[in-house]
Amino acid sequence: MLHETLPNGDARAADHHPLPNSETSYGLVARSLSEALGSFLLILAGLGVSILNPQGGMAPGLAFGIALIAAIIAFGHVSGGHFNPAITLGSAIAGRTRWVSVLPYVVAQVIGGLAAAGLFWLIFSSHPQQLQTTQLFSNVANGFADHSALQFPLSSAFLMEVTAAALLTAVVLAATGRLVNRTVAPFAIGLAYAALLTLLLPITNGSINPARSTAAAAFSEGWALEQLWLFWAAPLLGALIAGLTFRSVDFAGRGTDGKTEADDETVAVHDADGAPAPALPGSPAPARTAPIAPGVAEATAQRPAAARQDNDPARDDARDFFDSGTEAGDNSEDDAGTDNRPAKQG
Incomplete structure (x- = not known):
């Protein structure tokens, strides 16, 4: 779930992504x-362990988690490594993925999952003992009420799937933030996925991923398709909640001028008298600056305002893309028209 980079050269948006410029480096x-291949690997390994080795040494949830780690490491540098329609939706709402990529990603994820389940169907159908293929898939399909391992009703299943999807999406968005070590993001995401699936196994047989639910339901008994709507609606709702939360937190950290709190830390440390400005409680000590000689200060004050403008091009490069970019130009034009030089004598 390493996210693709947004366009228009937004350096701040690129900082959120472990693999910047993935969208400009690879076509849609x-x-x-890449999303289809990652989903194929994820669902092939997860469903394979769930169907063929349910009482073996590896729990199905752990198998899904390990497969997700491998898929992110292998294919994440191309697409961002979602492999889950809920993660794709949450990433788009949070501003990490372009909306134009959402539908192709979701279609690819579902196709990858169906291909993995279809491969198992071919293998089971050709078995000499004529295995009950439909029943095998029904055993791992997601369900509620009579089809829940512990008979949990629809309301409980819906609530738990929403909560788990919201938590997983939050882990993805937080682990791929610009202030964390993104090299461990695949492991954080995969382990969270494994833990949440293990929690959901007795309730819904563990979904969180609509592509996984669709793949199993397509080859199961009729009840699985009838209950499939919940395993799309609940994960997407959970991703919506997490995406909106991260989006609101991101904008809450920006001032009215579009700058973040980190940008606001570079404030003046001296007041108009040249004395150090008082520090706020709990704030770091201000940087020490050398005093300005009185003659230099008077000469600076007498120069035209246009001459005092900072022409450093790095200032424009560091401007946040939410800024309108007009304030600096307007002020410079007004100041340039003001001549503070004394009138020429005689």
Whole structure:
């Protein structure tokens, strides 16, 4: 779940992504194919362990988690490594993924999952003992009420799937933030996925991923398709909640001029008298600056305002893209028209 970079050269948006410029380096077809391959690997390993080795040494939830780690490491540099329609939706709402990529990603994820389940169907159908293929898939399909391992009703299943999807999306968005070590993001995401699936196994047989639920339901008994709507609605709702939360927190950290709190830390440390400005409680000590000689200060004050403008091009490069970019130009034009030089004598 390493996110693709937004366009328009937004350096601040790129900081959120462990693999910047993935969207400009790879086309939409390549990225969608990467999502399909990652989903194929994830669902092949997860459903395979769940169907063929349910009482073995590895729990199904752990198998899904390990497969997700491997898929993110292998294909995340191309597409961002979602492999889950809920994660794609949450990432888009949070501003980490372009909306134009959402539908192709979701279609690719579902196709990858169906291909993995279809492969198992072919293998089971050709078995000499004529295995009950439909029943095998029904055992791992997601369900509630009579089809829940512990008979949990629809309301409980819905609530738990929403909560788990919101938590997983939050882990993805937080682990791929610009202030964390993103090299461990695949492991954080995969382990969180494994833990949440293990929690959901007795309630819904563990979904969180609509592509996984669709893949199992397509080859199961009729009840699985009838209850499939919940395993789309609940994860998408949970991702919506997490995405909106991260989006609101991101904008709450910006001032009215579009700058973040980190940008506001570079404030003046001297007041008009040249004395150090008082520090707020709990704030770091202000930087020490050398005093300005009186003659230099008077000469600076007498120069035209246009001459005092900072022409450093790095200032414009560091401007947040939420800024309108007009304030500096307007002020410079007004100041340039003001001549503070004394009138020429005689």
